[in-house]
Amino acid sequence: LAGCLPASRSDRAALVHSTQPSARDLRASAKNRVLRGGHAELPPATPAQDDAGDVRDWAEGKLALHRSLTLVESLPHLRYVRTHGVLQFISIMRRTQKDTSDELLWGDEIEYILVHMDAERRATRLSLRAPEILDELQGKEKRLGRTDGFGEAASWHPEYASWMLEGTPRHPYGGYTADLRRVEDNMRLRRKRLLGVLRGDEIALTMPAFPLLGVGVFTEPPLDPKANACTQSEAISDGCITPNPRFYALTENIRTRRGATVDVRVPIRREPYTPTEELRRGICMDAMAYGMGCSCLQVTFQARNIDESRHLYDHLAVLSPILLLLQVTFQARNIDESRHLYDHLAVLSPILLALTAATPVLKGRLADTDVRWATISGSVDDRTPEERGEPAADHATLSAAQRELLAGGGAVRLPKSRYDSISRYLANCDGCHRKYNDIDAPVDDEALAMLRKAGIDEALARHVAHLFVRDPLVIHEGRVALDDEHETDHFENLQSTNWQTVRWKPPPKRKPGAPHVGWRVEFRSMEVQLTDFENAAFTVFVVLVSRVILAFDLNLYIPLSKVDENMQRAHARNAAAEGKFFFRKHMAPPSGACLGHADDCEEMSALEILDGKADYFPGLIPLIFAYLDSIDCDPDTAEQMRVYLDFIRKRASGEILTAAQWMRSLIYRHAEYRHDSVVPESVAHDLLRAIAEVAEGKRHEPRLLGEHRVAPLRTDDAWYVPLKHSRMSVEQREALLAAYALRRSQPTQ
Numbered sequence: 001l002a003g004c005l006p007a008s009r010s011d012r013a014a015l016v017h018s019t020q021p022s023a024r025d026l027r028a029s030a031k032n033r034v035l036r037g038g039h040a041e042l043p044p045a046t047p048a049q050d051d052a053g054d055v056r057d058w059a060e061g062k063l064a065l066h067r068s069l070t071l072v073e074s075l076p077h078l079r080y081v082r083t084h085g086v087l088q089f090i091s092i093m094r095r096t097q098k099d100t101s102d103e104l105l106w107g108d109e110i111e112y113i114l115v116h117m118d119a120e121r122r123a124t125r126l127s128l129r130a131p132e133i134l135d136e137l138q139g140k141e142k143r144l145g146r147t148d149g150f151g152e153a154a155s156w157h158p159e160y161a162s163w164m165l166e167g168t169p170r171h172p173y174g175g176y177t178a179d180l181r182r183v184e185d186n187m188r189l190r191r192k193r194l195l196g197v198l199r200g201d202e203i204a205l206t207m208p209a210f211p212l213l214g215v216g217v218f219t220e221p222p223l224d225p226k227a228n229a230c231t232q233s234e235a236i237s238d239g240c241i242t243p244n245p246r247f248y249a250l251t252e253n254i255r256t257r258r259g260a261t262v263d264v265r266v267p268i269r270r271e272p273y274t275p276t277e278e279l280r281r282g283i284c285m286d287a288m289a290y291g292m293g294c295s296c297l298q299v300t301f302q303a304r305n306i307d308e309s310r311h312l313y314d315h316l317a318v319l320s321p322i323l324l325l326l327q328v329t330f331q332a333r334n335i336d337e338s339r340h341l342y343d344h345l346a347v348l349s350p351i352l353l354a355l356t357a358a359t360p361v362l363k364g365r366l367a368d369t370d371v372r373w374a375t376i377s378g379s380v381d382d383r384t385p386e387e388r389g390e391p392a393a394d395h396a397t398l399s400a401a402q403r404e405l406l407a408g409g410g411a412v413r414l415p416k417s418r419y420d421s422i423s424r425y426l427a428n429c430d431g432c433h434r435k436y437n438d439i440d441a442p443v444d445d446e447a448l449a450m451l452r453k454a455g456i457d458e459a460l461a462r463h464v465a466h467l468f469v470r471d472p473l474v475i476h477e478g479r480v481a482l483d484d485e486h487e488t489d490h491f492e493n494l495q496s497t498n499w500q501t502v503r504w505k506p507p508p509k510r511k512p513g514a515p516h517v518g519w520r521v522e523f524r525s526m527e528v529q530l531t532d533f534e535n536a537a538f539t540v541f542v543v544l545v546s547r548v549i550l551a552f553d554l555n556l557y558i559p560l561s562k563v564d565e566n567m568q569r570a571h572a573r574n575a576a577a578e579g580k581f582f583f584r585k586h587m588a589p590p591s592g593a594c595l596g597h598a599d600d601c602e603e604m605s606a607l608e609i610l611d612g613k614a615d616y617f618p619g620l621i622p623l624i625f626a627y628l629d630s631i632d633c634d635p636d637t638a639e640q641m642r643v644y645l646d647f648i649r650k651r652a653s654g655e656i657l658t659a660a661q662w663m664r665s666l667i668y669r670h671a672e673y674r675h676d677s678v679v680p681e682s683v684a685h686d687l688l689r690a691i692a693e694v695a696e697g698k699r700h701e702p703r704l705l706g707e708h709r710v711a712p713l714r715t716d717d718a719w720y721v722p723l724k725h726s727r728m729s730v731e732q733r734e735a736l737l738a739a740y741a742l743r744r745s746q747p748t749q
Contacts, residue, residue: 066476068249071256072398074475075405081472081480082407085490086447089464089506090454092488096507100334101518104175108539109168109327110187110528111159112194112204115688116220119201122682125220126163126210127202131242134158134165136197144719145170151720152186154193158242160292163210163219167194177628177637180543184536188713191532191695196715203692206535207659208359208372208527211684213290215364232261233287240289249474251288254382257406257471259395261286264378269366269573273676283365290363291372291379291419328523328542329505337550338519339426339460342504344549345542346422347556347584349501349525350566351606354575355651356526356538358659364684366667366677369571370660371527380499381417382473384410407444407471415440418470419499421567423560426463426504433459435599438559444468467498501525501567530659531695533708537644544624544641551627554587558601574661576606577654583609585617607652621645643708650706662704666690 069077114127137156145153153170167190173179194204212218214235223239230238230252241247255261264285268278332338357370384403385393387410395403395410403410416423423441425432443465451461472493479489488509495505503522510516523542529535548554562582569579580603589598604613612619624645628638650656657665667673670683679687693699697712728736 066478068245069475069477070249071253072402074253074472075402077475077480078405078407078471081475081490081493082444082447082468083450084482084484085472085494086450086464086468087484088482088488088491090451090456091485092491092506092509093454093456096518097335099507099516099518101331101516102333104331105172106329106331106543107169107172108183108187108535109166110190110206110535111164111166112206113161113210114163114165114198115203115205115210117201117203117685117689122685124212124681124685124688125218126161126213127220128162128223128239129202130162130165131158133194133197137165137193140193140197140719141170144722146720152182152189154186154190158244160242160247161240161289162242163240164242165194177631177633180540181637181640183539184532187532187536188711189718192713192715192718195696195713196718203688205530205688205691206528206532206695207530207691209362209375211361211679211687212364212681213362214285214287216681231255231287231289233289236287236289246474253473254288254380256397257382257384257410257473259384259397262288262379262381264290264375266362266375267368268677269368271366271675271677273674275676278365278677283362283367285363285375285379288379291376327526328539328546330521330523330543330546331517332519332521335506335519336428338504338521339428341521341546341549342422342502343425343427343432344554344556345521345523345546346425346502347558347563348545349421349523350563350570351581351583351609352523352538352542353501353525353527353567354570354579354581355606355648355658356529357570357574357576357661358527358529358663360573360660360664361667361679361684364679366664366679368573370573370575370658371571373525373567374571376499377417377419380419382471383414383417386411387414389413389415407469412442412469414442414469418497421501421560421564423500424459424463424466425557425560426459428457428459430458432557436557436559438561439564441466442469463504467494470494470498473497499524527659530691531705531710533705533710534647534659537647540641540644541624541648544627545620548620548623548627551630552588552623554623555589556584556587557599558582558584562601573664574654574658576652576658580605581609587617605652607649610649610652621649647706647708656706657703659704662701663687663691665703 114130114133116125116127118124134156137154141154141156147153147170149171155168155170157166157168158164159166169186169190173182191204198204210218214233218235219240223237225233225235225237227237227239230241230248232255238248241251262285266283266285268274268282270279330338330341332341353371353373359372359375360367360370362372362375381388384395384406385391387408392411398406398410408414423439424437441462443462445465447468448461448465451464452458456464472490474493476489482489484490486509492508495503501524503524505520505522507516507518523546526538526542529538549556566581569575569581572579582601583604585600585602586598604617608617608619610619610621612622624641628641633641647656651658666687667679667683668675670686672680672682674680690699690701694701694704694710697710700709
């Protein structure tokens with residue numbers, strides 16, 4: 001598997017607090033004062049608390065030294081950050097333009113949501129114990145997790161919401177075919193370890209959206225919805241957000257720049273007894289948590305050791321939103337290959353979004369869509385009314401003079417949210433750009449002029465200048481005037497908060513003794529799946545497709561207007577099996593005469609894109625098998641890939657349901673569903689219980705997984721047991737020997 005590289009993601013500080021009354025409560029209280037910009041004297045930590053990397057490490061670290069500024073405080077610095085972000089990119093290009101990388105090292109990231117289940121009441125709520133559970137997992141990994149590279153191991157990190165945490169492999173997967181088989185094993189290990197520290201009334205799920213988020217009392221313990229100084233939401237209180245200064249600043253600054261709370265509206269599914277008023281209003285959501293507070297799977301290509309490579313994230317100025325996606329990041333051999341992959345993966349993003357559809361319920365209502373891309377897009381949409389194309393109106397939070405300090409004066413039309421599909425192809429190919437870049441992609445004229453003067457080619461200059469029509473969302477006090485030759489905070493500030501279906505990532509700054517990280521591409525459109533089998537299948541599928549694109553030099557270009565149309569179609573119910581998508585008819589120049597033009601695209605089903613159509617389109621799955629044959633793939637891996645690819649093909653054919661369709665079917669058949677589009681708490685409870693049972697191997701669902709059966713998960717073998725060498729006390733020894741003597745004296749049954 002030649003040619004991919006590590007990937008960086010935003011720095012995730014280890015923020016830990018406890019609900020138990022202890023010295024840590026006092027320290028957490030001190031931390032909260034730091035979050036709001038104050039100062040606090042922290043009580044001393046015990047060694048056990050330090051083992052988990054808790055609040056002292058955070059509060060005395062880099063973040064505490066650099067308070068996150070509000071948007072109003074940031075206004076005088078916005079132009080400076082944008083300008084110097086461009087200068088930092090120019091510096092990156094000078095240093096790294098000729099960098100190459102051949103070694104493939106990669107890993108994945110899975111976000112889990114924690115759910116409290118009340119079996120007696122058949123009720124379900126989000127459990128806010130993630131920080132406490134994170135503390136325990138980190139402590140166990142330190143004591144019991146192997147660090148010698150033998151077997152599989154895990155690493156645990158905090159996330160946006162207090163009901164979420166993230167698990168990653170501690171050691172990266174390598175660049176061999178056998179490493180493709182490690183993915184599912186490591187995912188199962190993490191699920192085991194997480195399940196082992198939960199209470200008897202808790203479950204951990206990998207699903208894009210908790211179905212009752214924002215409905216009544218939806219957390220355990222309950223939170224006061226009026227405690228919403230930051231979110232300003234009717235249902236989502238500030239206590240839902242993990243106490244990280246950048247999370248609070250990101251939430252508040254998006255609302256301030258927009259001039260109102262976010263306004264996400266999703267059409268409701270029409271059922272026989274759905275009230276007309278509900279159909280007219282749809283599903284309304286007013287907080288970032290609806291797009292950021294759920295689990296996701298991300299796959300990243302890393303440095304030699306994933307824990308070691310956390311340095312890749314330290315330089316980022318903001319923490320990217322928690323995606324509800326399966327994200328794959330590739331390291332390319334060089335800058336040209338990375339740009340080539342960026343373009344071609346962008347074309348595939350709507351098809352993979354449809355195939356991984358897993359979001360049929362939002363805010364307690366059946367949606368008339370199956371995916372959450374539009375919901376996430378709306379949840380972080382910071383555009384002013386003028387930027388959204390609405391009539392100019394008084395801004396609720398910024399004066400006219402303050403708005404003048406925004407990018408474009410806050411008045412230049414921006415067709416898309418900063419979380420959306422790409423708006424420009426990136427490869428350095430004039431013909432491609434003239435043919436296929438057919439949608440409006442505004443650029444910052446000053447940034448474009450700077451980039452062209454520095455010798456950046458037109459295509460790349462326009463790509464970067466398009467990113468810089470936005471404002472930085474979070475600026476840290478004391479991190480404004482930086483050395484542009486050696487710091488990248490300002491570039492990453494804009495780069496990491498343009499959340500598109502694909503992201504192109506230059507090499508980060510190097511640190512002494514740290515591994516080299518090169519040119520990367522993130523594939524970001526897929527939704528997280530319910531089981532480790534599904535997540536592993538789609539992860540390795542995208543890895544193999546990227547190899548096929550490069551090995552066979554495929555050409556997938558279609559006009560970007562068609563890609564955007566495909567994104568809209570991917571939202572439709574059961575688009576995976578019933579939808580049609582624009583796709584290129586000839587992925588390679590025809591060897592002979594062909595009907596129409598070689599550049600033509602036509603409508604195809606997902607199955608045709610995967611399996612082939614007529615005699616002119618071979619399909620992606622046959623090309624993957626041809627690639628595996630060409631590299632002499634080992635038999636065990638080839639068989640596992642056959643299982644994964646057959647599963648994906650059957651999902652596209654409709655033989656196997658998407659997660660969204662399977663969940664809908666359980667709701668429709670439930671005796672307590674009244675066919676009015678409302679998902680009652682009891683129905684949600686039974687749905688989540690079924691999902692947990694399938695993921696843990698306690699229930700077989702052929703409509704979801706086909707012939708595959710998830711092996712039952714045990715928690716008693718989740719950890720390696722060390723051969724301890726500490727000396728026993730006399731009392732311990734005597735008690736142990738006495739117990740065994742008693743056992744020997746008893747007759748066997």
